[in-house]
Amino acid sequence: MPVKVLFLTLKTFSLTGGIEKVCRSLSRVLYDLSEEEIVQSTVYSMYDKNTDRDSRYLSKQQFQGFGGKKERFVVHSFLSGLKADVILLSHIHLINIVYFIKKIHPNKKIYLLAHGIEIWKKLSDPKLKILNQLDKIICVSNFTAQKIMDMHHIPVDKIEILNNCLDPFYHLSTQFEKPKELLNRYRLNDENIILFSLSRLSSSEKYKGYDHTIELLPNLLEKYPTLVYLLGGKWDAIEKKRLDELIINNNLQDHIRMVGFIDETEITEHFLLSDMFILPSKKEGFGIVFIEALASGLRVIAGNKDGSVDALKGGTLGVLVDPDDQEGILNSICNLLKHKHTESEKKKLQEKCMETFGYAPYLQSIKNLLLNGAINPTQKVNLEQYTGIDKPKIYG
Known part of the structure; x- marks a missing residue:
């Protein structure tokens, strides 16, 4: 039986920033895992329109853009989240949506992607409370993980490290002459x-x-x-x-x-x-x-x-x-x-x-997370000396 995955994003295709690039690569992972019938995936974007979708990353059936209609996005996300086995959040701004879902279904797996300055900032007490209720926070680097633990006092067993990957459609040159x-x-x-x-x-x-x-x-x-x-x-x-x-x-x-x-x-x-x-x-x-x-x-x-x-x-x-x-x-x-x-x-x-940083190991790490609840199910995150400060171990 495929794992039902709901991936909630702010923007995936209408901008070209770092977070958007992560969302596109992760969307492609969900597409590939859906093709293998390992997951059944849906991606909702708060600000993208349906016409923004890039067909290389997701099929039309897997994606819905809400074009900035926030209330509609929240309602659909909440209702779909109740039916999903796993909810992935691309941004800290989206965690309020899952508060009542977690209340209704305490065992539902909810994971947050943590990138950088968006989660290093001081958070309100309600957001901190929800943050501590999430199953895992998937950090893109050791630095981000350390910041989260230091600032928000998140226990290490809730932290996973998954470095970003190169976009699967990034143009790799075989020749290196100057254009x-x-x-x-x-x-x-x-x-x-x-x-x-x-x-x-x-x-x-x-x-x-x-x-x-x-x-x-x-x-x-x-x-x-x-x-x-x-x-x-x-x-x-x-x-x-x-x-x-x-x-x-x-x-x-x-x-x-x-x-x-x-x-x-x-x-x-x-x-x-x-x-x-x-x-x-x-x-x-x-x-x-x-x-x-x-x-x-x-x-x-x-x-x-x-x-x-x-x-x-x-x-x-x-x-x-x-x-x-x-x-x-x-x-x-x-x-x-x-x-x-x-x-x-x-x-x-x-x-x-x-x-x-290739796509294949990244896909395997996400697959492990969705099926086993951890990036690397055989290991735990261990603090180690890393460029002068204690940080969690890199996986992926």
Whole structure:
């Protein structure tokens, strides 16, 4: 008898952020497990419309978008939740829906995906009460798990670690030449050394580290005069003004390209264009952009104080730096640039990334969760020393 699974999301297809990418990959897992008749799955999205659905991830019968009609979404979710064996919640904002379901059916399995800043914040007492009633909190990184335990006093036996996977439809390149079209678009040539960052550029999220990278450019240009910093991502007006002033004050107009939003169809090409991806952030829940870069054979520098540690597999897939140590970051960039990354090295990095963050092991982990109530039924989460602080063991 298939396990009846209800997956509740805020947005899955109408945005391209990290949480939405997780929701799409998980939707595909539910589709594949449904095809095997292991589960019977339904996905509800509060804000997506039915027309937003991407048929690669879910069939029409499995998905319903409510187009922002919150009351209708809540009612349908509650009624369907009463009939489901397992309820998956994509976001902390959705936990109020399951309060009465858990009251009526105390043994019903309810799991919450915990990503990053959305659950690190102070929660109301009612939300904390519901959070403690959930069967498992599935954390995308050790850092997120530790934050939840520290801030909300969630017991370790309710915590599971499941690192995000690469989207099953992410374009993996077999060739690593720099795309000529992008070189022309950004007025670059083969002589340019290209650093690349891709992030939401928000005045309310000044922890990504791209501004610190800008501040390092004058020193880098003394040694690498052809270097160009490609800064991608949608910005707000306040942050754009701040960055423009920073660029002008450092006389970097000829060495920075602020390219704005990058369509998903061109993300791989931008990684191929670049010589290094750098984002020394302090508050990444995980950082799917890091594994996308690695899967494109691109060397990565990330911060060592957040979920980026998991995305770089503790530093085995890239370079971890102290985001507050400008000299250390500068030295790390220079050390990488001393060696030209060969095509065979890029291919090997891509293969290592896929071994760790590929879709198949992620699917198996979700299957274990739905059938056995744990990511790895044979092991328990153990606290271990991990980059300087005690954190739960990584699974998946």
